[in-house]
Amino acid sequence: MKALVCETYGSVDDLVYRDMPDPEPGPEEVLVAVKAIGVNFPDGLLVEGKYQARPECPFVPGSEISGEVISLGLGVDQFAMGDRILSLTTSFGAYAEKIVLPVGVIHKIPKSMSYETGAALLAATGTAHHGLRQRGQLKASETLLVLGAAGGTGLAAVQIGKAIGAKVIAACSTEEKLAFAKSQGADEGINYVKQDLKQAIKELTNGLGVDVVYDPVGGDAFDVCSRSMAWNGRLLVVGFASGRIPELPINLTLVKGYSVLGVFWGTFTVKQPDEHAANMRELFQWFEEGKVVPVVDAEFALADGIQAIKYVTGRNVMGKVIIKP
């Protein structure tokens, strides 16, 4: 099979598209023909050696796929040949034509869901869902501010915020991204490059501040949000796409009476599998109802995977990027 391989840590440009031996499923595992791969911002960080995990080289990056089950390991009775599935990978390996996965991490996808949508639904949408449901406890009566609202997990947070019934404010860096976030349900928009973010939040919340902030961006925008929270608010720390991990003057949480909550979806899926399974059921239902539908911005061939990663990390993406082997 073909795969995109990280031979040594360094530039994304150094990834190598080459042949690898076909993997074989062991007990309680299945072999999957990969139909689509979700590209995520951390894929670039991983290859550069800047991610929390540092697998031994050579390795195949990528962490979410959709595909068809083409071989069953011993003892597998939950899945059959030909089943259409989506899955997180357990130790990367998604940027390949085939992958072996343990049955415990796989979800069958609804008949109405394409492979492209399936690969786009998992990590970005799952993170937003876990962040807003379990961590943020967002309610219909509340205001949600989403930073980087046109990006993968930001756009999912916009759609999920509306599915819950909250008033959603999208914050983006360009008018095009703002228009896109509004077309996906955001009620209000702030261009945080052109506008004063603090003043805009004040005006849109009648001076009360925001109940829940979903922040995959960090940096300066986090600093502003940490001073713009409503009483009993929840500031969700999701990621640092801006490149700066902010520091919080902790007295702000006391004075303004709000909480700061970390969101780490990957670990949540392992430590709280029952809640994760329930979340996936709700996401599939919302998909069927047309409430949460990932938008695929661009598709790339596996041989062009380097361009796919750079498209995401280059601040271009509106929705999700996928790779099709």
Ligand SMILES: NC(=O)c1ccc[n+]([C@@H]2O[C@H](COP(=O)([O-])OP(=O)(O)OC[C@H]3O[C@@H](n4cnc5c(N)ncnc54)[C@H](OP(=O)(O)O)[C@@H]3O)[C@@H](O)[C@H]2O)c1
């Ligand atoms: N905690 C978790 O479990 C979890 C799960 C998934 C992702 N994440 C993290 O969440 C972050 C976003 O992931 P994503 O997949 O949504 O990425 P994405 O699609 O690339 O979106 C990131 C957004 O961040 C904004 N941004 C601000 N400064 C940026 C910069 N210098 N470079 C690139 N983007 C910048 C961009 O929006 P504007 O141009 O509008 O500012 C962009 O749309 C990443 O840090 C990722 O590691 C965390």
